[in-house]
Every structure is written in structure tokens, then in C-alpha cells.
Amino acid sequence: EIVLTQSPGTLSLSPGERATLSCRASQSVSSNYLAWYQQKPGQAPRLLIYGASSRATGIPDKFSGSGSGTDFTLTINRLEPEDFAVYYCQQYDNSPITFGQGTRLEIK
Amino acid sequence: EVQLVESGGGLVQPGGSLRLSCAASGFTFSSYWMHWVRQAPGEGLLWVSRINSDGSRTNYADSVKGRLTISRDNAKNTLYLQMNSLRAEDTAVYFCARGGTKNGFWGFDPWGQGTLVTVSS
Numbered sequence: 005e006i007v008l009t010q011s012p013g014t015l016s017l018s019p020g021e022r023a024t025l026s027c028r029a030s031q032s033v034s035s036n037y038l039a040w041y042q043q044k045p046g047q048a049p050r051l052l053i054y055g056a057s058s059r060a061t062g063i064p065d066k067f068s069g070s071g072s073g074t075d076f077t078l079t080i081n082r083l084e085p086e087d088f089a090v091y092y093c094q095q096y097d098n099s100p101i102t103f104g105q106g107t108r109l110e111i112k
Numbered sequence: 113e114v115q116l117v118e119s120g121g122g123l124v125q126p127g128g129s130l131r132l133s134c135a136a137s138g139f140t141f142s143s144y145w146m147h148w149v150r151q152a153p154g155e156g157l158l159w160v161s162r163i164n165s166d167g168s169r170t171n172y173a174d175s176v177k178g179r180l181t182i183s184r185d186n187a188k189n190t191l192y193l194q195m196n197s198l199r200a201e202d203t204a205v206y207f208c209a210r211g212g213t214k215n216g217f218w219g220f221d222p223w224g225q226g227t228l229v230t231v232s233s
Binding site: 036037039041043047048049050051053054055058060061092094096099100101102103104105106 | 149156159162171173216217220224
């Protein structure tokens with residue numbers, strides 16, 4: 005099983021700042037099979053990034069993904085109040101499919 | 113509009129059974145892999161199971177293998193999760209999500225709104 009470790013666990017930033025979220029895999033993940041999701045309280049997750057760097061339909065370009073192998077990053081520019089949520093990475097390269105434990109992005 | 117709507121959750125006693133449904137609309141259901149993901153209260157996301165487009169292949173997380181069964185009815189555009197021998201640790205919101213096709217994977221999108229399963233006496 006591929007274990008995904010996200011850091012930091014909680015990130016406290018102010019609106020307008022840039023957020024950098026990390027996802028590290030216990031073994032190499034094909035970039036085609038790394039995704040990022042946003043989840044707000046009481047809502048289902050929403051796909052942001054697939055294939056490590058491709059934005060999903062309707063996702064603004066303030067969200068960007070990068071990385072390869074075992075190290076992946078989600079960057080959110082110009083934070084707005086609606087961006088404060090929990091973010092999860094996911095790998096689909098190996099079964100079982102696994103998610104990171106999440107990074108909570110909170111308003112400072 | 114592409115949409116997934118779950119139903120069937122509720123309160124069940126330990127050892128009991130429940131069947132969840134996920135009704136799909138707005139896309140060619142029979143072309144896509146489908147998944148179940150669960151989220152225990154206050155916890156993160158846990159992938160539970162997947163089924164391929166024609167229902168001939170299934171996979172499960174070790175924690176549910178032998179107790180939960182995924183299936184689909186492509187004529188009814190509906191995904192199912194039969195849950196038997198339920199345990200307290202199965203308490204969670206269960207989401208269905210659309211996966212990829214034979215042509216590729218583009219993430220889990222969309223997700224249903226989730227249905228809450230509570231296992232308690």
C-alpha cells in the first residue's frame with residue numbers, strides 16, 4: 005500500500021497570501037495518477053487537480069499542482085475566504101487507492 | 113448536469129445489514145468505473161471499493177473485504193454497496209464517486225453528497 009503523508013497538518017495563512025501544501029508518497033507514484041481534492045465542512049470533496057498538474061473543469065488557475073515520483077505540491081495563490089478548507093491528495097497508481105490524511109488550511 | 117445521488121443510509125445495529133444506492137445521471141454511466149469512499153466523523157477519506165464499467169471486476173479495501181459488496185445495474189444507472197456484518201467502525205458518511213474509463217483516469221469527479229451510516233446498538 006502506498007502511504008501518502010501530507011504536510012503541514014494545519015496551515016494558518018491570511019487572505020491574499022500563497023499556500024503551499026505538500027504530499028509525499030512512500031513509493032513512486034506515476035504522475036498520471038495523483039490528484040488533489042478540496043473539502044469544506046458538510047460537503048463532498050471536490051476535484052481540483054488530476055495527473056499531478058492538470059486542473060479539473062471549472063477550477064481557477066490560482067490552483068496549481070506540481071511534482072513527480074514521491075513528492076507533489078499543491079499551490080494556491082491569492083487566498084480568498086472560500087479557499088479555507090481541508091485538502092487531500094490521492095494516488096490511483098496502485099491498489100488500494102489511498103488518500104493523504106489531509107491539510108487543514110485555516111484563516112490566520 | 114452530471115450528478116450522483118446516494119441513498120439508503122441510516123442507523124443499524126452491529127452485525128446488521130444495509131444497502132446503499134447511488135443514482136447517476138447526466139453521463140454515460142456504463143462507460144465509467146465507479147467507487148465508494150467513506151469518511152468517519154471528524155476523520156479523513158478512506159477508499160472502500162471500486163467496480164469496472166461492466167461490473168466484471170471489483171476491488172476492496174482490506175478492512176471491508178468479505179463484508180461489503182459493490183455492484184451496479186447499468187440499465188438503471190445505479191451503483192450499489194451491500195453492507196453486511198456491520199461494525200461500529202463502519203460508521204461513516206459514504207460517498208459514491210465517478211472514476212475513469214478505459215481511456216484514462218482524470219480523478220474522482222463528481223462525488224455524490226454522501227449518505228450517513230451509523231452502526232450502533
